[in-house]
Amino acid sequence: MHIVVVGVDHNTASIALRERLACSSRQLPLVMRVARQLTQECVLLSTCNRIELYAVCTEVEQGYAALLRVLSETRQVAYDELVKHCYTLADEQAIAHLFGVACGLYSLVPGEPQIQGQVVNALEIAQGSGYAGPVTSALFRAAVNVGKRARSETGISRNATSISHVAVQLARHLFPQLADAQVLLVGSGQMSELAARNLRDNGAQRLVIINRTQAHAADLAQTLDAHHRPFSELADALVEADVVISSTTAPRVIITSELMQQVMQRRCARSLLLIDIALPRDIDPFVSTLPAVYLYNLDDLQAEVEKGIHLRLQEAERVQAIIAIEVQAFQRWLASLGVVDTISDLRQHIDALRRQELARTMRQLSPSLSERELAAVQELTTRLMNKVLHTPMLRLKDAAAVGQGHIYAEAMRYLFALEEDHEANYDRDTSEQARHDTNELGGRAATSAMA
Structure with missing residues (x-):
């Protein structure tokens, strides 16, 4: 009895090939049904960055060939093309690989939490369809537990690794009680919306949206349960805000140094966090020289993102140590089946x-x-x-x-x-x-x- 995996990910295959191989929730059982005819049990993990077919079989090489044929035929990808971009692993390496996947070690953003839920979902679909057996079920359950252990015992998921998460981190640093802070969105771009949603998820309750296009701003305000104000009230909104996220498509600065000098005089020295994620920039860089103003632009945020990713990667060695221990434990359990x-x-x-x-x-x-x-x-x-x-x-x-x-x-x-x-x-x-x-x-x- 051997555990084998055949798969591709963002490191081995282009997005075009991954799109052809990717399976929806409805398609997963169809692929596993074919795989189950050639193996003893199987689970298919399909995400935007990886497609991996795990199975239990009697012979390793025959198992590899069978799974490659299954993916080739069910997803209509030429066998030779698939072989060029696939990786194949067996037994201890296959176990360690899945554990690493669940920990986020091989994700595009190291330590991202979504993969853990995707591993759970893959197992539930396989079990519900009757294609996962006792070995693959135990393997995926163990992977989920290893992922939880890695995230609780190391810093693999602790540092912000996206622009929107960095914005939340900055806001929480300046205003620990986000529920009491008023957040102003200037513009309704995608990045601004993501940051606003993350702020909302982290406790921010008072959101205000200002945009030149009133209809779009009204729709976003309804989605985020926010208050909408006309663009003509920008100065008043800046006076009342604690956190400002600006993301318009304006060709020139809309928050000038002259405007901010007037605003800060009316604020009575209250601190103001300005996050400019527009390109071209919405906020005059000179604003950062004003007292009690904290201005961050895209370059500043990207530097924090890269720092966060670097800090997460430094935790990889500790995560690998946890994986090594858990792989040995799983292999002991596997050996006990005999x-x-x-x-x-x-x-x-x-x-x-x-x-x-x-x-x-x-x-x-x-x-x-x-x-x-x-x-x-x-x-x-x-x-x-x-x-x-x-x-x-x-x-x-x-x-x-x-x-x-x-x-x-x-x-x-x-x-x-x-x-x-x-x-x-x-x-x-x-x-x-x-x-x-x-x-x-x-x-x-x-x-x-x-x-």
Whole structure:
């Protein structure tokens, strides 16, 4: 049994090829249905930056070829073209790759959080369609948990890496209580809207929009639950604002130094944050020399974005250390599947002996024991059985983790005269393990259970 992945991402394929390979939520099951005919289980992860098909198969090279054919035929991309841009990984490398993907290590913006939700969604669709099995389900659940651990234990997601997020960071630095700050949007460009939405998501409640085109401003004001004012009231709006985000298409400066001198006189030395994300610039650079005025333009914001990305990349080594630990834990769990059959048979065998001897004893003692005493005796035998089996089962799993599980499993079957089963164990082993691993996606218990 091997875990394999075939895929492309923004580093290996052009956007044109990724568009041809990308699948909508409705198309995902169609591709997985074809893949499932050639593999034991599968999950397809499709985002704007990557398309990856994960599967469990018996042979690595045959698995690669099968998955490449599936993507080629279902997405109508020439096989040779696909091979040129695809990467193929198996077993430990495939596991580590998915864990890295969930952590955002390979995202266009390192540490971005959306990929974690996309991994969850891919698994849910595969499970709902019946194409994900116990191994891929456990793999994707573990990846989600690794992503959460990386984001909580490192700074991979902590620094702003977009213009709109930098604007929010600047506003929060100057006005920690954003709910009390008034935000003025001058113009209604896309960047301005994104910054306003991020400010709203971070607690800003008082938004005002000014734009030369009244209809567009009114629509945006309704979308953001903001107040709309005519452009003729720009000076008054600047006096009342705490944060100003300007993003118009004006060919020249609209917030001049003369206007801002008048505004600041009326503000009585109250601090004002000006964020100019227009090109050409909306705000006269001389404004930055006025007392209590903090002006940032696109170059300033881009410098902060690059700094944020650099700081995130510095966390990559710590994230890789977490991934290495979790990969080992998952591989131990995977190796333990080879002895699940023996563990299950041993438990059933010992439990049958326990019930047989308990029934014989109860026939002799029942008249003299109360219901409470009978229950206590039954509980005693169950606890005794569990304690006796606990250490041998742990040792057997440990042996499996280092590739010696079959030796001890055969010895245990011989010593306890367990029924031999010469049929393929894959479905039985993995389904048995899956019954012990039914945690929800958000839980940490799944990873712990694999250790």
